[in-house]
Amino acid sequence: MKRWNLINNPLWIKLWNWEYWPTLAFYWPMFVYGPLLALRSRHACFFTAANPGIIAGGLGLESKYATIQNLPASLCPKSILAPRGRDLALILEEIRQLGIEFPLIAKPDVGYRGFLVKKLDTADQLRAYLSQYPIDFIIQEYLNYPVELGVLYYRLPNAEKGKITSLTLKDFLHVTGDGKSTVLELIERTPRALLQLDRLQETHWQSFKNVPAHGERVGLGVIGNHSKGTQFINGNQYIDDSLRHTFDAVAKQIPGFSYGRFDIKCTSLEDLKQGKNFKIIELNGVCSEPTHIYDQSLGSYFRAVGTIMKHWTIVRKVAAANHHKGAAYMPGSQMIKMLTGLRDYHQKIKAALKVE
Structure with missing residues (x-):
């Protein structure tokens, strides 16, 4: 078993797995090159x-x-631009005319590395999301x-x-059931998922007590x-x-x-x-x-x-x-x-x- 599978501390997971190191760790040579x-x-x-x-x-x-x-x-x-401050009713009408249905994807018009990208299931979620940030968003059909x-x-x-x-x-991101452990227990034993625990507590908390069957794949993103x-x-x-x-x-x-x-x-x-x-x-x-x-x-x-x-x-x-x-x-x-x-x-x- 790999060493990092034995460590359940997020700091240790990041330390021993360079794929999680900060951006600067990969781009510092570019300051010269x-x-x-x-x-x-x-x-x-x-x-x-x-x-x-x-x-x-x-x-x-x-x-x-x-x-x-x-x-x-x-x-x-199918995509539309939702400029900051635009009335939600107009956005929903444009979505309807274009044939975009819920769930859909919302993401910043200027962004990087998945920042603020979310799958939204209802018009209320879309309203709350767009009103929270004073920036332009792209609304895109979920494929x-x-x-x-x-x-x-x-x-x-x-x-x-x-x-x-x-x-x-x-x-x-996913965990695989063993027929005995809850989704939360599986997350805590899966380093990649453990690093996302704070976010998953907001998005997937309703499934945390479920016990997946042996071999069952549980999607988390x-x-x-x-x-x-x-x-x-x-x-x-x-x-x-x-x-x-x-x-x-x-x-x-x-x-x-x-x-x-x-x-x-x-x-x-x-x-x-x-x-x-x-x-x-x-x-x-x-x-x-x-x-x-x-x-x-x-x-x-x-x-x-x-x-x-x-x-x-x-x-x-x-x-x-x-x-x-x-x-x-x-x-x-x-x-x-x-x-x-x-x-x-x-x-x-x-x-x-x-x-x-």
Whole structure:
């Protein structure tokens, strides 16, 4: 039995499992390597040319809804933008007209790592959620597809074919019954679930006293983010020409896109390779992580850090090629203004959380 299975203290779980270490632990080399890439590109904001069709190249400052609008409508879930302060009756009417039903997904228009993403079951829950935070939200249909995964793809301008550098399969948070223990007892014995206990006490408390049958899988989440307890599994061995062909076809339909990660819901990986039965729930730009690195069974901490640096090398290569073809780098003054706006945005959210 693995050592961390013997430890039920959340602090020890995080210490002995590097996949839970803070973001800075993975990105500290970029404080040196990033400026070196900038010097080579002769511009501090070199990365902004990697995706000319996305604000700041997709650094995480952009509207997710605006990005979705650039994707083929047939490949995206039904979505609306719910601007802050908009009357709920108008939002509900727009949802009805578009055919979005409850349950649905609500997430910030500007966000990261699953922050504030929630599945909402009723109009009352939606009202409470939207009124709590003074920000714009995306309301999206809930897709009950069995498979969720992430595909990191890039293609140089004028190249006929692109490359897939990361395929991440996602296993949603769950516990498995033994026929004797309650759901709460199973959570307390499952390190990944134990780290989510505070959140689960709000979302799944009604099932805590249930005793699942032996082998029964009890789902504890539907949001495919590592921060919500989803396990990221390295699926790079499944990358092949069929998968690349699917994303070549998709990427060529997205104006100004060259590098990023597609977050996908699908019926199966094989269907995705055939280009059918899948939806793009989100597209991230240069801020995209090769999330397969968080599978500890097939990698190490230092390999994960090296993979991040390798992908930023690719970002620079793609951005330089786009710039050579006429894509502009964002002026540093504009980037500072956007980062300042992001800081203010986060302060508003923190203030709302304190009120909560």
